[in-house]
Amino acid sequence: MSETVSGDLCPARAGPVRSPQSLVAGLTLVALAALSLWLISDLDQGTLQSMGPALLPRWLAIAVGLCGLVLVGTSFTTDGDFLERWSLRGPVFVIGSILAFALTIRGYSFGAFALPGLGLLVAGPLGIILGGYATPEARLRELVILALSLTPFCMVLFGDLLNLPIPVFPQALTSLFPADWSQKAVLRACAALMTAGAIVIFLATRNRHPGPVDVADHSGRI
Amino acid sequence: MGDFFANLSLGFGVALSLQNLGLAFLGCLVGTLIGVLPGVGPIATIAMLLPITFGLDPTGALIMLAGIYYGAQYGGSTTAILVNIPGEATSVVTALDGHEMAKQGRAGVALGIAAIGSFFAGTVATLVIAALGAPLTGLALVFGPTEYFSLMVMGLVFAVVLARGSILKAIAMILVGVLLSTVGTDLETGEERMTFGLPFLSDGIDFAVLAMGIFGIAEIMRNLDHTEHRDVVRQAIGRLLPNRDDFRQSYKPVVRGTILGAILGILPGNGAVLGPFASYTLEKKLAKDPRRFGRGAIEGVAGPESANNAGAQTSFIPLLTLGIPPNAVMALMVGAMTIHGIIPGPQVMTKNPNLFWGMIASMWVGNLMLLVINLPMVGMWVRLLKVPYRLMFPAILMFCAIGIYSINSLPTDVMFIGLFGFVGYVLIKLGFEPAPMLLGFVLGKLMEENLRRALIISRGSLETFVNHPISAGLLAVAAILLVIALLPSIRKGRDEVFVED
Numbered sequence: 244m245s246e247t248v249s250g251d252l253c254p255a256r257a258g259p260v261r262s263p264q265s266l267v268a269g270l271t272l273v274a275l276a277a278l279s280l281w282l283i284s285d286l287d288q289g290t291l292q293s294m295g296p297a298l299l300p301r302w303l304a305i306a307v308g309l310c311g312l313v314l315v316g317t318s319f320t321t322d323g324d325f326l327e328r329w330s331l332r333g334p335v336f337v338i339g340s341i342l343a344f345a346l347t348i349r350g351y352s353f354g355a356f357a358l359p360g361l362g363l364l365v366a367g368p369l370g371i372i373l374g375g376y377a378t379p380e381a382r383l384r385e386l387v388i389l390a391l392s393l394t395p396f397c398m399v400l401f402g403d404l405l406n407l408p409i410p411v412f413p414q415a416l417t418s419l420f421p422a423d424w425s426q427k428a429v430l431r432a433c434a435a436l437m438t439a440g441a442i443v444i445f446l447a448t449r450n451r452h453p454g455p456v457d458v459a460d461h462s463g464r465i
Numbered sequence: 466m467g468d469f470f471a472n473l474s475l476g477f478g479v480a481l482s483l484q485n486l487g488l489a490f491l492g493c494l495v496g497t498l499i500g501v502l503p504g505v506g507p508i509a510t511i512a513m514l515l516p517i518t519f520g521l522d523p524t525g526a527l528i529m530l531a532g533i534y535y536g537a538q539y540g541g542s543t544t545a546i547l548v549n550i551p552g553e554a555t556s557v558v559t560a561l562d563g564h565e566m567a568k569q570g571r572a573g574v575a576l577g578i579a580a581i582g583s584f585f586a587g588t589v590a591t592l593v594i595a596a597l598g599a600p601l602t603g604l605a606l607v608f609g610p611t612e613y614f615s616l617m618v619m620g621l622v623f624a625v626v627l628a629r630g631s632i633l634k635a636i637a638m639i640l641v642g643v644l645l646s647t648v649g650t651d652l653e654t655g656e657e658r659m660t661f662g663l664p665f666l667s668d669g670i671d672f673a674v675l676a677m678g679i680f681g682i683a684e685i686m687r688n689l690d691h692t693e694h695r696d697v698v699r700q701a702i703g704r705l706l707p708n709r710d711d712f713r714q715s716y717k718p719v720v721r722g723t724i725l726g727a728i729l730g731i732l733p734g735n736g737a738v739l740g741p742f743a744s745y746t747l748e749k750k751l752a753k754d755p756r757r758f759g760r761g762a763i764e765g766v767a768g769p770e771s772a773n774n775a776g777a778q779t780s781f782i783p784l785l786t787l788g789i790p791p792n793a794v795m796a797l798m799v800g801a802m803t804i805h806g807i808i809p810g811p812q813v814m815t816k817n818p819n820l821f822w823g824m825i826a827s828m829w830v831g832n833l834m835l836l837v838i839n840l841p842m843v844g845m846w847v848r849l850l851k852v853p854y855r856l857m858f859p860a861i862l863m864f865c866a867i868g869i870y871s872i873n874s875l876p877t878d879v880m881f882i883g884l885f886g887f888v889g890y891v892l893i894k895l896g897f898e899p900a901p902m903l904l905g906f907v908l909g910k911l912m913e914e915n916l917r918r919a920l921i922i923s924r925g926s927l928e929t930f931v932n933h934p935i936s937a938g939l940l941a942v943a944a945i946l947l948v949i950a951l952l953p954s955i956r957k958g959r960d961e962v963f964v965e966d
Contacts, residue, residue, distance in 0.1 A: 268895040272637055279644060282659040292925025294917050296651035296658050303644040310637035317633075327894050333689035334887055337682065337862065341883035344866040345876040363867070370866060371859040377689050380855045393860055397867055405520055407871040 262323025265314045272311025279304040333377045340374030349410050362410040363402065364433055367394035384448055391441035395434030402430055472822050473595055479823030480830050485528050488521065489827050492529035493834045496536020500543075501846045502857060503550040507537035508903075509681040511797045512673055513864050515804075516871040523805035524820045528827040530801050531781075534794055535828075538777055539583065539835050542770060543846055546575045555773045558741040562758060562765030573703035573843070575766050578715050580839050581707070582767045583774035586723040587832035590778035593727050594785070594825050598814065601786035605811035608787070610918035611929050615936040615943075617908045617915070620789060622943040623732055624901045626950040627739055635901050638892075642905025645670055647913065665877045672800045674869060674878050675906060676793070678885025679892070679899040681865050685858045686890040702847065705840050711763055718748050718768035726772030730779035732791070740772035778828055784809055785821060789908070793900050796907035804872075 260266050279300060289295025317323070345351075347369060350360030368390035375386040402411040411430050420429050479485060499510040511533055518526035538555065545556040546563035559579065566575040608616070625635045648659045649669030660666035707715070725747065726740035748768045749758045758765050781798075783791045788810030790796040802809050807817065814821045839846075869878050889899050923929035931937045 264896050268634065268897065271891075271895060272641075275641065275644075279659060282661070286656060286658060287654075290925060291920050291927065294653070294920065296654050296656045299913050299916070300644060300647040300658055303640055303647070307637060307640045307644060310633055310640065313633060314637070324896060327690075329894065330690050333686045334890060337686055337689075338883040338887060340859075340862055341682070341866060341879060341886070344863075345870075345879035345883075348866075348870060348879070349874070349876055351876060366866075367863060371863055374862045375855065375859040377685075377858070378855045380853075382855075385856060386859065389856055389859060393863060397863065401516075401867055401871065405517060407516060407519065407867075408874050409867060409871050 259319055262318040262321060263326050264318075264324040265321075266318035267326060269311045269314030269316075269318060272314065273308050274311075276304045276308030276311060279307075332379065336377035337374055340370045340377070343373050344370035359413060359415075360410050362412040363394060363398050364412040364416070364437075367397060384444070388441050388445050391437045391444065395437040398430055398434045403427055403434075468599065469596060472599070472818070473826060475818060476595075476822030476824075476826030479524060479819050480528065480826035485525055485823065485827060486830065488525045488529040489532045489831045490834050490838075492532020493536040493539075493831050493838055496533035496538075497540040497543075497835070497838055497846070498536075498849070499533075500537030500540020501849050502540075502852070503544050503548060503850070503854075505537075505684070505861060506541065506680070507534050508676060508793050508797065508900075509684060509861075509865075510534075510537045511794060511801075512677040512681055513861070513868050515673060515797070515801055516868045518801065519804070519871070523802070523807055523817075524823050526801060526805055527798070527820065527824050528831075530798060531824060531828060532831045532834075534798075535587075535774070535777065535831055535835060536838075538773065539580070539839055540846070542579050542583075542773070543576060543839065543843070544850065546572060546579070546766070547847060548850055555738055555741055555777070558745045558769040559766055559773070561745070562760070562762050565759065565761035566763065566766065569761050570703050571761065573705040574707050574711055574763070576702070576843055577705040577840060578707050578711060578763055578767045579770040580836050582715065582719040582722065582771035584832050584836050585719055586726060586771035586773075586775035587778055588829060589723050590727050590730070590775045591825060591829040591832070593779060594782055594828070595822075597731075597782060598786055598821070598825070601782065602811045602814050605787045608935070609933070610915040610922065611933045611936045612939070613787075613789075614912060614915040614919055615930055615933075615939040616787065617789060617912050619939045619943040619946075620783075620791060621901075621905060621908060622946050624792075624904050626946050630896060630898055632950055634897050638897050638899070638901040639905035642902035642907075643909035643912065645675070645902075646906045646909025652914070653917065665875065669910075670906075671873070671878060671881075672796070672907065673872055674881045675885055676797060676800075676903055677865050677869055678882040679889030679903065680793075681861065682882050682886025683889025683893060683899065685861060686886060687893055688854060688858070702843060705843070707763070715763050715767035718744070718764040719771045721747060722768035722771035723775045726775030727779045729772070730776030731782050738776075738792075740776035741769035744768040744772035774832075781824075781828075785813065785824075786811060788813075789911070790904070793903045793907075796903060799907060 283297045283300050283304075286297035286300075287295035288297045288301060291298075344366045346358055347361045347366040348363065351358045368387075371390040371393060372383075372386045375381045375389070398411050401407045401409055411426075412433055416433070417424075417426075417429055420432065424432075480489070495514060496507070496510060499505050499513075500507065511530060514533055515530070518529050521529065541556040542559050542563070544550050545560035546567050549560050549564040563575045563579070566572065621639050625632060625639060646669070648666060650657055650660075650667050657667055722740070722744040725744050729740045729743060732739070745758075745765060745768060748762075748764045749755050752758065752762070752764060780791050780795055783789050784795045784798060788799075788808070790799050790809075799809050807813060807820070865882060866879050869882050870876070872878065892899055892902075919929055920927075929936075930940060
């Protein structure tokens with residue numbers, strides 16, 4: 244988290260735009276305002292005495308749009324910041340990891356497409372490993388160990404100790420355990436197995452030379 | 466005066482129960498733990514840990530959340546001093562001289578004076594809250610919808626003035642926040658607004674989802690943009706207790722910082738941020754040799770740290786007495802209270818005196834605990850700083866996902882933190898500050914409600930806001946502030962105050 248290495252190192256000012264950041268920011272606001280105005284276009288504004296549902300959103304959207312227009316205007320008159328360089332790797336993997344978690348935690352059906360509820364047991368490691376690749380410094384071994392140790396920790400903390408309503412493992416899993424085991428017992432057994440797995444991997448691969456890391460680019464960008 | 470002591474003793478009775486002591490300790494510990502990790506500020510911490518408090522009784526839950534809040538603030542100072550990464554705006558100033566002290570091998574003294582100053586400030590602020598709580602609550606009871614609306618307008622204007630960067634962008638962010646708060650079913654007419662016909666939007670956007678997305682997730686994406694470089698101090702931490710010389714140099718800054726911070730913290734907007742800056746500027750002006758500042762002056766740590774803590778505590782005052790959150794963290798506390806079925810506002814004090822005074826007393830208890838948690842255990846926190854970010858952020862992601870899922874058991878909520886995370890990332894890239902947006906979002910619903918009521922009472926006449934004297938006064942303050950902030954000469958000074966390094 245060093246100082247921002249932003250795009251403003253390259254002073255190539257092209258065209259009449261003197262502050263690209265303000266221009267894009269302003270246009271974004273205008274677009275947002277237009278979207279809201281369109282969404283509430285069929286709602287009643289009412290009068291001041293009995294405000295309709297659209298009154299406040301409409302005037303807010305107009306105000307947001309005005310701010311956007313002023314920003315667009317200033318981008319031609321005042322010097323300002325350039326747009327920072329964007330990286331896609333971070334957002335893509337982070338959002339991908341969140342989506343993977345959301346889709347597997349309780350099961351999801353969307354038309355013909357259906358996923359069974361897999362619980363934290365699967366969603367956790369999936370989210371951690373996928374999310375871990377958001378940085379080019381990711382190392383699979385570390386992430387697997389992290390996934391196998393953090394997931395059981397969360398299972399025990401949230402599912403067992405705090406009793407939060409979160410699916411912990413796929414229902415099909417209970418059939419693998421003796422019938423008289425309670426849900427909590429299965430949870431603890433799973434957690435213990437995963438932790439053991441983490442320890443085994445840690446010990447087994449400890450002395451191995453750290454394999455070739457994904458060193459395509461250490462600048463954090465793709 | 467008798468009331469004052471009776472109330473405080475009631476509060477300490479509640480706060481010193483074994484369960485609440487444990488919760489306060491746990492909150493402070495967890496808060497410090499997460500606050501120390503660079504890249505996770507108090508807002509993200511509270512949003513992430515909100516679900517943990519669900520199973521508790523409301524008093525215990527709020528005590529724990531308050532503990533997380535101070536803990537995270539304290540932890541932020543530790544990081545600022547040892548790694549030179551200010552976790553959030555309030556510890557920016559601490560990093561200036563604190564990190565210099567650390568480089569000179571005086572990290573321990575810097576941490577020590579920060580902790581001691583904060584403890585002193587916390588003690589004074591607790592007393593201020595206890596003393597001001599009752600009269601302000603009385604004032605709140607004469608507030609009608611008109612006054613409330615104007616008060617919130619003033620609060621938002623403060624937030625604009627105190628935000629960093631462009632004022633126009635801050636105004637736009639607040640408006641966007643209020644606009645977002647209107648998504649969902651209109652309470653009066655039952656019509657759906659801006660929901661895209663999606664059923665899970667009909668209740669509006671969930672506050673916790675928005676907060677966790679634009680602070681927690683966006684922060685991760687932004688941190689990933691830069692390669693990590695942590696300047697962890699390699700020198701020994703050194704002794705923790707400041708010596709007599711250090712004390713002599715810093716007791717006055719501590720007192721001044723406390724007073725400044727306590728006053729500025731009460732202001733609506735983001736008062737707690739202003740305190741450290743004001744204190745640093747003041748100490749620099751008063752110092753015999755201002756050149757020492759920025760090179761490891763102990764006053765530059767003692768004053769701002771005290772102001773920071775005093776402000777953090779007194780910012781509870783608007784929330785507890787008027788029911789209006791002055792900043793994003795307090796907005797999260799509103800969320801926590803409503804989840805526990807408590808509507809923040811002047812009624813809390815009369816309806817739940819245990820909760821109100823218990824929470825105030827626990828603030829002092831929490832401050833005492835932080836002293837114990839931070840000083841002897843500093844070695845452990847330093848070790849924590851060595852955890853690389855590439856392992857930390859997947860864990861944070863995981864906690865966020867579990868936390869948000871367990872609030873409503875909705876996978877869509879989890880997806881939305883991803884969406885808002887991306888929105889927050891784009892906003893930061895475009896130079897917008899997300900904090901004013903969150904504040905606008907929280908106050909938006911209250912504002913619309915009060916605006917509606919005020920207009921119904923006045924039969925649709927907007928003059929009502931000027932005819933009521935209190936309301937007119939509040940709006941006048943707001944207008945004057947906005948004009949001052951927009952005046953170019955003063956704006957320049959403001960930019961200087963907020964320059965980061």
